[in-house]
Amino acid sequence: MSEPKTLQAAVIYFSNPENCVKYLAAKRWPKGVTCPTCHSDKVTFNPSRRVWQCSTHHPKRQFSVKVGTIFEDSAIGLDKWLVAVWMMTNCKNGISSYEVGRDLGVTQKTAWFMMHRVRLALQDEDGGKLGGEVEVDETFIGGLSRNMHISKRKAKIMGTGGRDKVAVLGILKRRGKVRTSVIPDVTRQTLRGKVLANVAPGSEVFTDAWVAYTGLNAEYVHNVIDHAKAYAVENVHTNGLENYWSLLKRTIKGTYVSVEPFHLFRYLDEQAFRFNTREDLDDGGRFDLAVSHVIGRHLTWNKLTGKTPIPETCAN
Secondary structure (H helix, E strand, O other), X not given: OOOOOOHHHHHHHOOOHHHHHHHHHHHHOOOOOOOOOOOXXXXXXXXXXXXXXXXXXXXXXXXXXXXXXXXXXXXXXXXXXXXXXXXXXXXXXXXXXXXXXXXXXXXXXXXXXXXXXXXXXXXXXXXXXXXXXXXXXXXXXXXOHHHOOHHHHHXXXXXXXXOOOEEEEXXXXXXXXXXEEEEOOOOHHHHHHHHHHHEOOOOEEEEEOOHHXXXXXXXXXXXXXOOOOOXXXXXXXXXXXXXXXXXXXXXXXXXXXXOOXXXXXXXXXXXXXXXXOOOOOOHHHHHHHHHXXXXXXXXXXXXXXXXOOOOOOXXX
């Protein structure tokens, strides 16, 4: 059977443990299996245990295809792991941990942990600076006061607008990729620093009239749309990012309902992955790309829950 192209085919294909190992090994070692510890290619495969053994004598001579991936140290079988990856990469508006737990036959807590490991694999690698026509805009993520109990509203809502919410910056290359990141504030210093780090000098940059964007014309062709007057004047607008914010907030409010600020950046990675592959890849291609990123990335429960310091920003 060829590699799956639909969810139904994926469930059937990966129900065979041999197919799981064969598929992941091919993605991980396209030129042949090598030892993760010493990188020797002199290894032998034990089909009964589905592990390899390195001929060189050293600790951890035996290794499975999970070692050095997001699946490492997990008792969950690859048949469930790979189906979880498929669902997360191809469900347009995301999928809740409760639903994944029911579908895979694991607890909600286990599904939640699995999904955050998958989100780690969906993090985009630095592809250099964006150029051409680039939209820049910020938004705020947080609960709506009208949906809160009055006691919680009084405790959490101390002001209006973006206060008590998490600021997120988006940078979108028109007809290209989007990049999003959690930011500490929407001051000129913060926004300017992010734009300089992600947009090539000389590019055409489109923003709204927020005063913090003042001064970008020193490095860019800066076009400003004043939303108090209009949302678009010919090609001057930020409608691409406004559309993306709509998709993101629909996913968070409709599927995940509540996202802790500590983990928000992970949900941003998930949504950006699906958005950035929406036109170039089909479901099977999107899944293949996600699996190719599981190698060299690992997330423990302690890191996920903040018991061990994480060198990144965080979310639910």
